[in-house]
Amino acid sequence: MRYAMAVDTKKCVGCSDCVVACQTENNVPIGYCRDWVVEITDGTYPQLEIELRSERCNQCDNSPCVRCCPTGASHYSDGGIVLVTANKCIGCGACIQSCPYDARYSHPDGHVDKCTFCIHRIKKGLEPACVSACPTKCMYFGDLDNPKSPVSEILKVRKYKTLIPEAGTDPQLYFLI
Template sequence: MARYGMVIDTLKCVGCQDCVIACEAENSVPEGFCRDWITTEAKGTFPTIQMEIRTERCNHCTDAPCVSACPTGASHYHDIGGVVLVNHDECIGCKACIASCPYDARFVHPEGYVDKCTFCIHRVEKGQDPACVSVCPTYCMTFGDFDDPGSEVNKLLNSRRYHSLLPEAGTKPNIYYLT
């Protein structure tokens, strides 16, 4: 089995939105929507400020509440890497998944189904990185398999301090942020 995920180095990220734009182009995301986005967290008062810049998206959780909330089975774990996907044909647009997602990663596509990050599974299946990873001018994102002990993503987690987003939600997110 594989468990796909990402490790993102916040020390490198400059928040340029290249990942956002590459995703929109790659996946023909409709105007006004995005599958990934930038969050900037600044703490402190001028001039003593701590700032973390992050690229965020669906965390492809191992215990994904969107999958359990879906009444039709449209939201599901993909056979490969446990990637959380939405089957457009089975989605009835009830938005239960949107309400259940602690990361606000989903939106209703103008065509009526719920849409979100797919980890560019169409690229991954061809041996390529997701579009956001492959475009990043700071090389801050690494995509890989957490079930493979020798994978680059595991090496990074073993060598650096990291955190995930909202671990208290108990969804077992598969994106980690190096700090």
């Protein structure tokens, strides 16, 4: 089993519903976020091209954050999802330093927090909150080992990229281009 997500940069309109859905679902403290939307504008007016990306933890297969954690609080869970056990985390910040995507933050309670792919919803057979809230249905989630899952189906037919593959982290958040 290998959970992954694909985000269609052609369908995303940058409304940030995914961000609010995550904050609400996961009780993210005010002022923080586990996911965010990046807008990249290339060119000069009137020849402009925009790419919109809903970004979050890449749930890497080769996670530097899991490697550098001195207590084992950061670990791989079912389907390769990278999780933090709050009562094992000492808040040393090593994983925050190690993440090339800056996807982790220090929770006001002291431990480190990050996207969990809404593992509590997946276990109930639901989609992650961001995916289910997206009004343009631009996100696809599922198990890459299952060829029938939405994410496998879309990656078969569309061109995609991952972020900084050269960092060697083997990210599992795909961007359809």
